[in-house]
Amino acid sequence: MTAVGTGVVAAAGTLAFAGLDRLVFGGLGVLFGLGYLVVCFQLAVRVRYPDLPAAPICGPIAFAAALVLLQPGTTSGITGQVVALAGGLALRAGWLFAGTGLATAIVTARYVAQRRRHRSR
Template sequence: MPRAGRSARQARGSGPAREGLSGPAGRRLPNPRLTGLGSGLFCVMAMFLLGCLDQLLFGASLTVYGVLFLPVCVLTALWVRVGDVLTAPVVLPIAFAVGLLPVAESGGGLLGRLMGLVTGLATQAGWLYGGTLAAGALVLARRVLWVRTRRRHG
């Protein structure tokens, strides 16, 4: 039974305060909270799959790969748990390098693949730094908000 002053709709939790969190047909949008290991696995697998997709659709365009890296950085920084939030900027460069494997040029053999990887890392450093810095800024903002809220509530 709803309390006085609140409608039955607000008591069920579907009032105006929750409309921004609901998607079509009243379903909640996903709000995953990944551990440090989970966020690392998420971004490594996402970047590897995006690298393979880039290889198939765009013929290994390093620019497309760099652009696809940015949303993965943002999602990793937003989805990691607050307790593990400082791990997100650490795993992103590793994920960038792993995802670069299918995109990097290979001159044949292991050494050719390694040389293509090193060349890709050198030429695409701007995307790597930009994505890592964006994730770092999001992570620091989340951490500061978490510390302030924790201090306020004792």
């Protein structure tokens, strides 16, 4: 998967899990968090080697976009939306850091393995 494809898959997957969680449970909770972990894992294992940095970068952007678009609650104005986003990120920081850390660890392992394979030739 290319870097652009990684961004598209991250946004589509994260928004799909967020939409499903909001539809079924009325908010963004555990299903959204677990879905984000699955999306981050898939991004990290499927991205092309030249585009490895895209996986840990696209995930958090998609996470924030899902919060902006699907977070329950009514906010008025830009300030209200920024405060709601900051609060949503703070409340779900564990999921955000876990998914981003997972993607970073997998991408780093893939990079190191590729470098070792290249050196042995």
